[in-house]
Amino acid sequence: MVESLWWISRIATLCTMPWRVDAEMYVVDTNVLVYAANRDSEFHERCRQAIEQCRARASPWYVSWPICYEFLRVCTHPNILPTPWSLGTAWHFLETLLDSPAAGVLVHTNRHMELLSEVVAELPELRGNILHDAHTAVLMREHGIRQIYTRDSDFHRFPFITVIDPTR
DSSP: OOSSOHHHHHSOOOOOOOOOTTOOOEEEOHHHHHHHHOTTSTTHHHHHHHHHHHHHSSSOEEEEHHHHHHHHHHHHOTTTOSSOOOHHHHHHHHHHHHTSTTEEEEOOOTTHHHHHHHHHHHOTTOOTTHHHHHHHHHHHHHTTOOEEEOSOGGGGGOTTOEEEOTTO
């Protein structure tokens, strides 16, 4: 999966412009990070370019801690990837991305429970594995973020989110 630490030398130049209040904010989902990291993936180049664009923009972009942990799980798992990374290499990839001036990690606020209750009332049919996506969706609502870069079509179930597939 990794031949060198390509993300250090090939990432776009970081933008140092200050954020605008009306800046377009978005979340980058686990699968986009994994495809960007995995040079063996058919989606590698497009997702890598999407990540480079994230890092080059002044607009704030985010992940969540669950997205980070899921990335670490997938990239180090020998039953998922033919050539898994070491935990140190996977963490270094994330650290490098999160060092971007416009990158952030979404965390819960005191409104999280209230907003989760709203989503449960709006979408009572949610079940099983999609609840992990619901967690991300609630965090996005909590922070006023409406766009997610993902290949996961389940996010279309959340009417308050716009899904952007960087491979299309």
